[in-house]
Amino acid sequence: MRHFSATTPLLYDQDCGVCRTLLGVVLAWDSSARLRPVPLQSPEAAALLGEMPAEQRMRSWHLQGPDGLRSAGAAFPDLFALLPGGAPLAALARRAPGPAERAYRLVADNRSALSRIVPGALRDRADRLIAARERP
Numbered sequence: 049m050r051h052f053s054a055t056t057p058l059l060y061d062q063d064c065g066v067c068r069t070l071l072g073v074v075l076a077w078d079s080s081a082r083l084r085p086v087p088l089q090s091p092e093a094a095a096l097l098g099e100m101p102a103e104q105r106m107r108s109w110h111l112q113g114p115d116g117l118r119s120a121g122a123a124f125p126d127l128f129a130l131l132p133g134g135a136p137l138a139a140l141a142r143r144a145p146g147p148a149e150r151a152y153r154l155v156a157d158n159r160s161a162l163s164r165i166v167p168g169a170l171r172d173r174a175d176r177l178i179a180a181r182e183r184p
Contacts, residue, residue, distance in 0.1 A: 055084035059110040062087035065163040065171050072174020075181055082130045085178045121149030
């Protein structure tokens with residue numbers, strides 16, 4: 049079993065409505081509050097991501113897992129392992145990293161278009177969940 053810190057940093061783009069909405073879904077699923085959202089635009093994210101070029105930082109979300117930093121589709125196994133009932137999805141993502149990455153890229157590469165169809169109420173709920181979990 050993988051072990052994570054009490055609050056595992058999940059780095060996201062705070063300027064992306066789709067990113068915030070999907071993060072809100074994940075935080076609602078995370079009933080044990082094991083994840084802590086960290087905006088990519090924050091000093092904490094800069095420290096966690098070190099020498100990673102800015103373009104690469106902003107191209108995906110990142111999770112500081114037990115074996116180091118994972119990004120995009122490669123972070124799904126560690127993310128799902130943290131979530132209640134997520135073990136089967138974690139195992140599937142580990143066994144099929146190619147499809148996990150392609151699914152992530154499909155959403156990430158189309159986030160501007162997807163942002164237009166996300167209901168404002170859903171995005172507002174996500175923003176409240178994120179604010180409740182971020183460090184002051």
